Amino acid sequence: MLHEKKKSFPEYFLWGASTSAYQVEGASLLDGKGPSCQDVKKVPDGTSDLTVCADQYHRYKEDIALMAEMGFKTYRFSVSWSRILPEGTGAVNPKGIQYYNDLINECLKYGIEPLVTMFHFDMPAALDRRGSWSNRESVDWFADYAKVLFKNYGDRVKYWLTINEQNMLTLCGPVIGTLTIPEGTTNILKETYQQNHHMLVAQAKAMALCHAMLPKAKIGPAPNISLIYPASCNPKDVLAAQNYNALRNWLYLDMAVYGRYNDLVWAYLEEHDAIPEFIEGDDIVLKSGHPDFIGFNYYNTTTCTWSDSMEAAGSTADQQSAFDIPGFFKGFKNPHLPVTEFGWEIDPEGFRATIREIYSRYHLPMIITENGLGAYDKLTDDGKVHDSYRIEYLRRHIEQMQLAIADGCDMMGYCPWSAIDLISTHEGMVKRYGFIYVDREEFDLKTMDRYRKDSFYWYQKVIATNGQDLSD
Ligand code: BG6
Numbered sequence: 423m424l425h426e427k428k429k430s431f432p433e434y435f436l437w438g439a440s441t442s443a444y445q446v447e448g449a450s451l452l453d454g455k456g457p458s459c460q461d462v463k464k465v466p467d468g469t470s471d472l473t474v475c476a477d478q479y480h481r482y483k484e485d486i487a488l489m490a491e492m493g494f495k496t497y498r499f500s501v502s503w504s505r506i507l508p509e510g511t512g513a514v515n516p517k518g519i520q521y522y523n524d525l526i527n528e529c530l531k532y533g534i535e536p537l538v539t540m541f542h543f544d545m546p547a548a549l550d551r552r553g554s555w556s557n558r559e560s561v562d563w564f565a566d567y568a569k570v571l572f573k574n575y576g577d578r579v580k581y582w583l584t585i586n587e588q589n590m591l592t593l594c595g596p597v598i599g600t601l602t603i604p605e606g607t608t609n610i611l612k613e614t615y616q617q618n619h620h621m622l623v624a625q626a627k628a629m630a631l632c633h634a635m636l637p638k639a640k641i642g643p644a645p646n647i648s649l650i651y652p653a654s655c656n657p658k659d660v661l662a663a664q665n666y667n668a669l670r671n672w673l674y675l676d677m678a679v680y681g682r683y684n685d686l687v688w689a690y691l692e693e694h695d696a697i698p699e700f701i702e703g704d705d706i707v708l709k710s711g712h713p714d715f716i717g718f719n720y721y722n723t724t725t726c727t728w729s730d731s732m733e734a735a736g737s738t739a740d741q742q743s744a745f746d747i748p749g750f751f752k753g754f755k756n757p758h759l760p761v762t763e764f765g766w767e768i769d770p771e772g773f774r775a776t777i778r779e780i781y782s783r784y785h786l787p788m789i790i791t792e793n794g795l796g797a798y799d800k801l802t803d804d805g806k807v808h809d810s811y812r813i814e815y816l817r818r819h820i821e822q823m824q825l826a827i828a829d830g831c832d833m834m835g836y837c838p839w840s841a842i843d844l845i846s847t848h849e850g851m852v853k854r855y856g857f858i859y860v861d862r863e864e865f866d867l868k869t870m871d872r873y874r875k876d877s878f879y880w881y882q883k884v885i886a887t888n889g890q891d892l893s894d
Pocket of ligand 1: 442587590646719741792796846853
């Protein structure tokens with residue numbers, strides 16, 4: 423659709439940016455925090471561990487002041503479950519509670535609305551040892567943790583996100599360091615989707631609890647949605663794209679919004695003897711969630727072809743790379759799209775298409791909880807970072823989001839990844855995303871001083887004009 427007039431972003435639009443606890447905070451075992459799966463994993467060769475990260479734990483005041491200077495209306499951060507509950511369940515860590523009280527209060531001091539992710543890739547290690555999401559009790563572990571959060575922060579936090587990228591936990595857990603499969607498991611697919619089922623039930627419980635305990639709060643999921651294109655107009659490729667979309671995207675949103683399994687995914691799981699076990703009442707819990715909005719992360723689209731072969735190929739795909747499922751779909755490199763320095767395709771129009779598709783399926787307000795460009799930024803001798811490539815990436819995505827609004831989609835906010843440089847899921851500190859540069863290298867912690875990148879000043883202007891001025 424060509425629009426003659428641009429539509430403005432709504433007045434209340436939540437401009438901001440995102441981070442996650444285990445990637446930004448550091449202080450990984452300080453002040454009573456228990457280790458998470460991220461603290462005990464073997465990090466990929468050549469990448470930093472997660473003990474210091476951007477040291478936000480000690481520098482949150484400076485960081486929030488810089489976000490306020492950019493004009494943020496919201497800051498999306500996550501709570502570290504094992505900072506609050508070092509063993510994952512049971513005793514609460516008062517210093518952990520205090521840290522997020524301080525962080526939330528610091529945001530509110532500047533009128534920045536906290537957007538809190540309850541769980542972002544960091545299962546307490548103590549719960550990993552008890553079987554992680556394979557253990558049916560994980561549903562109650564998460565619900566109890568949710569209660570602690572709502573009780574302690576619900577008086578000030580209006581916006582909540584449940585589980586960050588549950589689809590990526592399920593589809594590429596080993597790459598992001600999160601999948602624990604119990605020893606002796608013979609049907610790994612079944613076990614993985616049983617874990618996924620427990621997360622789905624846990625999420626629904628948390629949403630219902632939030633509504634019961636905090637009637638004024640709003641809560642939603644935060645999957646990573648990447649619209650899947652068929653590689654050609656061959657009808658078989660279209661069928662493959664439907665399969666891939668169902669497995670990667672709609673399974674998660676159909677469940678969060680309608681409380682039911684996607685039919686194509688169910689058929690695929692049946693075919694592989696991998697249907698998750700329900701216990702009595704799960705179907706009712708799953709239908710009781712009702713998100714108030716949809717949060718989703720968008721980095722790019724994915725393309726696929728039909729797959730005739732039933733032969734499994736080993737996959738090491740990360741969150742944004744296409745992969746194959748024999749007999750279901752086969753990933754395909756889209757020849758129309760450029761890629762980032764780290765090989766992720768760049769597709770701003772696909773952002774508009776993804777927003778439109780989600781809105782037509784679910785008709786809920788949407789907030790972008792991640793979108794951004796990872797690059798090898800360089801700090802110049804005079805303390806500047808000339809990241810025009812990031813400005814270009816973000817500008818083109820914001821333009822498409824604005825067109826999606828003109829198409830009739832209901833957008834409530836935009837939080838690119840990331841507010842500040844932090845450690846990537848598997849590619850270390852050198853893959854930087856922030857508006858704020860952190861002076862450290864992969865292993866040399868240097869000064870940890872903060873510097874404003876060119877994109878910092880650009881985003882400041884974007885926010886000040888409510889998205890009207892996207893120029894350099
Ligand atoms: C998302 C995650 O998948 O992408 C973030 O929610 C992550 O935690 C971001 O950092 C960028 O991915 P990466 O692998 O470049 O860190």
